[in-house]
Amino acid sequence: MKFLYATTIDYPSTRANRIQVLHMAAAFTALLGKDFLFGMRSTRRPLPHGLDAYYVGEHAHSYTYAWDYLKYARTMQVSDVLCREERMLFFIILLNALWFRLPLRFWYEIHHLVFVKTWWSRYMLRRVSGIISLTNAMKQELVSTGYPAEKILVASDAVDVSEFSGTKDVVGLKAELGIPEDKHVIVYTGSIDEPWKGVGVLYEASKLLDDSYQIVVVGGKEHYVEYFKKEYPERANFLMVGQKPHESIPSYIALADVVVLPNSGKQAISAISTSPMKLFEYMASGVPIVASDLPSIREVLNPDNAFLVEADNPQALAEGIESVMKQREVASARAAQAQRDVQAYTWDNRARSILSFVGKILK
Structure with a gap:
C-alpha cells in the first residue's frame, strides 16, 4: 500500500x-x-x-x-x-x-x-x-x-499532549496583557468569524459577570476583530488579543482559571459535525472547562470532566463560569479527569x- x-x-x-x-x-x-x-x-x-x-x-x-x-x-x-x-x-x-x-x-x-x-x-x-x-x-x-x-x-x-507539559510564564503574560493578579481569567481560543463559534454569546455573558472576571479571547484576524468590536461595544472585562501563533496557545490557556467552548446549537456544523481542536487542547491543559451541551461536544465531554451548559444562553454560560469558581475542588477533579480522558485522543x-x-x- x-x-x-x-x-x-x-x-x-x-x-x-x-x-x-x-x-x-x-x-x-x-x-x-x-x-x-x-x-x-x-x-x-x-x-x-x-x-x-x-x-x-x-x-x-x-x-x-x-x-x-x-x-x-x-x-x-x-x-x-x-x-x-x-x-x-x-x-x-x-x-x-x-x-x-x-x-x-x-x-x-x-x-x-x-x-x-x-x-x-x-x-x-x-x-x-x-x-x-x-x-x-x-x-x-x-x-x-x-x-x-x-x-x-x-x-x-x-492533540499533542506534550505541548501542554512544562511551566508557562503566566505572570509575565498577565503583565503583558495588563491583567491584575486578582482577576479570575476566562480564556477562549479559536476563530471568531463564524457565529456558531459562540463568541457573541460569550460577550453577552461578560455583561453578567462581576468585575472580578476577565475574559480573554485569543483568535481572529485583525479585520474580524475590528468588525466584532463594531458590532459589540468594548468592555473592560472582555479583552480581544487577536490571532496568535499556535505554539503560543498553551501559554494563553495556562492563564485561565476557566476555559470556554460556547458553541451554538443553531447550526448543524456546530451541533453535530464539529470536533474542535481547542476542546482537546483544553482537556490536555488541566484547566476546568465550561462548554455548550451539544451532541457533538457530548461525544467527548460529560459531567465528570467538564461543566456543560445550555447553548446560546449567556445566562447559563455566565452561571457555568461562576460555578467553577465557587466549586474549586469539584472543578479541579473534573479538569484532572479531562486530562486523563484526553490521553486517548x-x-x-x-x-x-x-x-x-x-x-x-x-x-
Missing part, C-alpha cells in the same frame, strides 16, 4: 485545519515511513515534525489540483488517496474514471454535511472506499442517507485508527 494524503494547505498557517493536517501527516509518516506521501500547496519555511511533501503549487480550480495529484499518483504508483477537501476529491475521482484509470482507492475525511445532498457529493460518496467522520452524530446522518455504517469510521480530532492514536479501518475494509 502506498498512501497519499492530498491537501491544498499552505505553511505556515494559524488555521486549525492546517495544523490538524500537519499533525496527521506526521503521525502517518511515523507509521508508514516511505509508503506515506504528503501533498500540499506551498510552504514558506521548513515543515515541522521533519515532514517532506510534494508541492502541488498554486492552482485556480479544484479540478486542476486534482489533475496534478493524479499525475503524481501515477508517477509514485499510489494505491490509496485520503482527502478532506470534498471538491478536490470529487474531481480526483471523476478525472481518474474518465482519463487516468489508475487502480486507486479513495478515502474521504468528512468535516461537515454542507454538500452531502448535492449530486456531485453523492457521486463521490458512492465511489469512496470509506469515510472518516469527526463525530458519531455525523455518521448517523450519513447512514440515514443510505451510506453503509460499516464503511464509516468515527475519529475525533486530537492523540494524533498517533487517530492515525492508527484510520489505518486499521482501511485494513479492515480491504480484507
